[in-house]
Amino acid sequence: MIDEEGTLAQGFIGQNRRNQYEKELERGRIYTLTNFYASNNKVIYHVADQRLVICISHASVLSKVEGNNEGILMDRFRLHSFSEFEANCDLRGDLHDVVGQLKLVDGQPLHQRPVLSGQDDSKRRNVLVHLQLKEGPVMNVYLWDEAAESFRLKFDASASTPAVLLVTTVTPRRLGGKLCLSTMYSSRVFLDDEVPPTKEYLNWLTTNPSAIAMVDPVEVVKAETLTIGEIAAFIKTQPPKIAYFDCIATIDDVRHGVPWYYIACKDCQTKLNHGPATLICPKCSNANATAIANYRVELSVYDNEEQCTFIILGDAGKELTGRKATELVDSYVEANGDGVSEVEVPLPQCLIVLH
Numbered sequence: 001m002i003d004e005e006g007t008l009a010q011g012f013i014g015q016n017r018r019n020q021y022e023k024e025l026e027r028g029r030i031y032t033l034t035n036f037y038a039s040n041n042k043v044i045y046h047v048a049d050q051r052l053v054i055c056i057s058h059a060s061v062l063s064k065v066e067g068n069n070e071g072i073l074m075d076r077f078r079l080h081s082f083s084e085f086e087a088n089c090d091l092r093g094d095l096h097d098v099v100g101q102l103k104l105v106d107g108q109p110l111h112q113r114p115v116l117s118g119q120d121d122s123k124r125r126n127v128l129v130h131l132q133l134k135e136g137p138v139m140n141v142y143l144w145d146e147a148a149e150s151f152r153l154k155f156d157a158s159a160s161t162p163a164v165l166l167v168t169t170v171t172p173r174r175l176g177g178k179l180c181l182s183t184m185y186s187s188r189v190f191l192d193d194e195v196p197p198t199k200e201y202l203n204w205l206t207t208n209p210s211a212i213a214m215v216d217p218v219e220v221v222k223a224e225t226l227t228i229g230e231i232a233a234f235i236k237t238q239p240p241k242i243a244y245f246d247c248i249a250t251i252d253d254v255r256h257g258v259p260w261y262y263i264a265c266k267d268c269q270t271k272l273n274h275g276p277a278t279l280i281c282p283k284c285s286n287a288n289a290t291a292i293a294n295y296r297v298e299l300s301v302y303d304n305e306e307q308c309t310f311i312i313l314g315d316a317g318k319e320l321t322g323r324k325a326t327e328l329v330d331s332y333v334e335a336n337g338d339g340v341s342e343v344e345v346p347l348p349q350c351l352i353v354l355h
Contacts, residue, residue, distance in 0.1 A: 001054065008076045010048045012039075012055045021062065028074055030065040046094045047169055047186070049078070077168065077197050082136025085172040086179055095169035098181055099197050100131040101205060102165050103138055110161050116152040127151055131165060131181075132211070134204070140180040141167060147183040154191050162191040164201045175224040175234070175245070228306035249301035249310070251354050260297050260347050261325045266290040269314060293325040297351060321350040 001009050013021050025031075038052040056062070080088075080096040088094065106128055108114040116127065127148040129141045143151050147167065155162055168188045170181040190198050205211055225246040226234070234245075254260075263272050265281040272279040272289055281289040295317025299310045318324055328348045 002073050002076055004071050006073055006076070007050065008048045008078075009050050010046060010053050012053050014056075017056065017058070021056065024062065024064075026064075030067075030072060032063045032065060034061045035059040045169075045171075045184070047078075075195060077166070077195070079166075079197060082133050082139065082179075085139075085181065086136075089172040089174050089179055095171055095184060095186075097166060097168045097197075098131065098133070098139075098141065098170055099164065099166040099201050100133040100139070101201070101211065102129060102163060103132050104130040105155070110163075113161050116155050129165060134211075140175075140178065141165075141170065142180065142182045143167070143187075143189065144183050145185070147187040147189055151189045154189065158191060163205065164192050164198045166190040166195060166198050166201075175226060175230070178224050180224075228301075228303050228308050232306070232308070247303075249303045251299050252302050252307070253300040254347065254351050254354055255298035255300065255309070256347060258298060260295070260351060261293045261329065261345075262296045263291050264294040266292045269294060293329045295325045299354070320354060321348075323350060 001011050003009070033054070033056070035057070037055050037057060039055050040051050040053065077097045077099075078094075079099055085096070085098070088096075102110060104110070105114055105116065125145055125148065127143040129143065129151075130138050131141045132138050151165075166189070167181070167183060169184050169186045171184060173180055173182060192202060193199055225248065228247065228249060231245060231247060263279065264270060265272055265284055265286070266289070267286075268281065268283050270281055270283040272281055272291055274280075275287060278288050279291050280287050294314050295312055297312040297317055297320075299312060301308060301310050312320060321328075328350070329345050332345045332348070
């Protein structure tokens with residue numbers, strides 16, 4: 001919340017009163033609030049320098065003020081530099097804002113003007129942008145959920161290719177030794193001329209043409225290399241998110257006694273279900289799906305600190321063995337007779353020798 005003196009303060013509404021106020025509050029509107037109390041003991045992410053949090057209680061009264069009050073700011077940004085984000089990395093505390101020059105969007109250079117709101121992209125929860133701040137290296141910024149969708153819509157609606165992006169309330173994290181930023185539920189995105197900081201950055205780019213140099217996607221877009229422990233910690237984060245990492249580990253053993261492959265749809269690789277007389281693909285809704293064998297191998301692996309199970313699927317299995325799963329199954333059936341049930345195909349030698 002911002003008052004008429006330009007002071008930014010953080011408000012807090014408890015879960016038990018959320019339904020009462022959620023539909024009533026509207027971003028950008030002016031309200032008067034009476035009978036509230038202030039606390040400095042709320043363990044939450046801070047989005048304001050003021051540490052006292054304004055808390056709404058059962059006695060509080062929130063009233064909408066009709067008309068516009070031009071004396072009250074619509075936005076207040078708390079921009080951080082690369083070095084400031086690095087100093088606060090992985091510390092649960094303040095959420096700050098970031099502004100910089102867009103370099104890549106989902107690994108694509110901007111001179112090709114990618115279209116983001118296609119049918120496939122609209123189903124994804126995240127967008128990965130590479131952002132160049134005024135100082136420091138190009139940073140990975142992960143936009144999630146509403147922030148990702150807002151970015152897609154604004155990017156595609158822009159008359160010219162956007163050059164500057166501002167993202168609010170991001171949290172810095174280190175993945176595989178690399179500093180990255182990730183949006184929160186409260187995060188918003190602004191492009192080019194939308195707000196004063198993006199306008200100022202655009203003006204800075206015009207006076208510093210050397211900063212507009214293009215980047216090589218091959219050099220910038222690299223999966224972070226994480227340890228097993230770091231991957232386990234990422235999996236436990238809430239809300240759950242999708243990300244891609246590299247991991248270097250040693251194969252200890254190949255798990256025996258469990259199927260090392262599954263029967264999949266040839267078209268979409270989805271596991272087939274048994275129908276009354278045929279195999280049915282639940283994704284394609286094809287009652288006569290063409291079946292192939294796909295790898296599903298469980299490997300026990302370890303690094304210098306941890307041990308876990310990796311599940312190798314599809315083409316990754318072929319990269320390990322040099323042979324397709326269907327080829328291995330067919331070879332076994334051919335050698336042992338057509339009466340052999342598919343579920344009886346044992347672990348092949350090319351997988352046994354991996355460890």
